[in-house]
Amino acid sequence: MSWWWVVAAVIAIGLFGLYLSMTAGRLDALHKRIDTSRLSLDAQLLRRSSVALELATSGGLDPAGAIVVAEAARDARTAADEDSSATDRADAETALTQALSVTLDAEEVAEVRSAPGGSELLAELAASAQRVQLSRRFLNDAVRACAQLRRQRLVTTFRLAGHTPWPDPVEFDDSVPVALVAPSS
């Protein structure tokens, strides 16, 4: 009389287990997505600081601006080391963004552009700054999706996230210097 209750219970437990494992799989994939997004953001930040440094040493910038940009770029590279904290890193990248936007006003951009190789450097800088923006945005989107899943009752009760640290969004000023953005687009 009660055998089919047992079957039903076994099926229910099985389905629940399947759902749990699928959710764990989703979480795992999201953590991986965050990791790759971080790597990609790192690569773009490195590229941006390299180009900034190159620009500072190219001789196209005025000496004061060159020093400001070079300092900020070097700080950003130091802060990229593993032993510095996330906040230090964010501060250093914000500082680089600000150094670039203060130095590269419209006149300075025109000046650099007229120097040999200058417009290539500026294009490269604009491209890397744009990619930093994109990478950070996509990273934070992954972080948001992951946090949303991790807040679910099921995930917290069954500790599906294991020991993976809670994902934190990356916040810093990543604006592209206004003078580098093509006019009216």
Add this chain to the structure above:
Amino acid sequence: MSLRVGLVCPYSWDVPGGVRSHVADLAVTLRGRGHSVNVLAPVEEESVLPDWVTDGGRPVAVPYNGAVARLSFGVKATRRVRSWIREGDFDIVHIHEPLAPSLSVLTCWSARGPLVATWHSSHDRSRVLSAGYYVAQTAMEKLRGSIAVSEEARRTLIGHVGGDAVLIPNGVRVKDFTPESHDRQRRRELLFLGRVEEPRKGLSVLIDALPAILQQVPDLVVNVAGPGDIDDVRKDLPAAVAPAVRFLGAVTDERKQELLREVQVYVAPHTGGESFGIVLVEAMAAGSCVVASDIPAFRHVLEDGKSGRLFAAKDPKALADAVLSVLADDAARRALVSRGFPRAAQYDWDTVIDDVLAVYESVRVEGETVSEDLRGQALGRFAARPTFARSRRDGEDS
């Protein structure tokens, strides 16, 4: 650096449509930049495929997002998607309309790695959720980066589904429109494009403005090109206006290009609801003078009136004044036309593609490729078949 890019189009490759032509233009432009591209799309007849398109299976007509769409799904389609991913060994897979119940959502489930999506249309909330919130989430969280073609599409994504997107507008193939003749060789005519009975397209505003315009320029011809019930519109035309209006019915893309190259003035009397205004860009590329209502999307495209004449939306008198002012003043009209060319070039695929490539680069780690996701297989097969699939397919085959 050359990339291997896989593009997924959810709608039938043989049927003309916005998403389909977007995918085709994207593929051609990427190939022009030296990347290798393969498109996966539903195909009805195998005979006409270029070698860079892969047959994703025969589509089935189903009602979707307010129209009948031709989609592919089911076990067979899933199998094709999986083998396409395995064999393609792509650096990036770019999925269009990722929640469309077709090859797109199947690819979201079947692939892992650098996946990018483009959101084309705007949906209302109930429709998004009818796909199932859970289903939408599992598909979306695999997308590394999202692109929206319009602010509306972006708002749909943020508001209803959750998630962020970068705005990259549709590209225009400017070369297809480039005119051979100068403004002075053009016919002194107006052109309206759009479905005739759709109030948003604003044909009635133009018709209300015609008496005033024809009073000044009696021999003016007004071309109305677009699908819809012409007789219905013709019957309501005032007698004084009727002889000036020439109804052309629905026109092909080629005919549209010709028309935009031949007439002096293109009028866009839209009353709202436009998210972008790609026709305005096409008209500028073709060298016609654009006169458009001042809705936000058009203001933006026309740079607040620098590359086209704006008038207060829904105001026939303002429209008449604007049209007369560009017809009467050759120099002013030609100035607008010559500002229009560089403006249109900013929307050329060749410019837009740089932004798309930036997205590709920013989601990828060097050396990474897209691979098959075996985790989602059970779920993918299970959920990929809406309940109406079977009966529709049977109905079509018999």
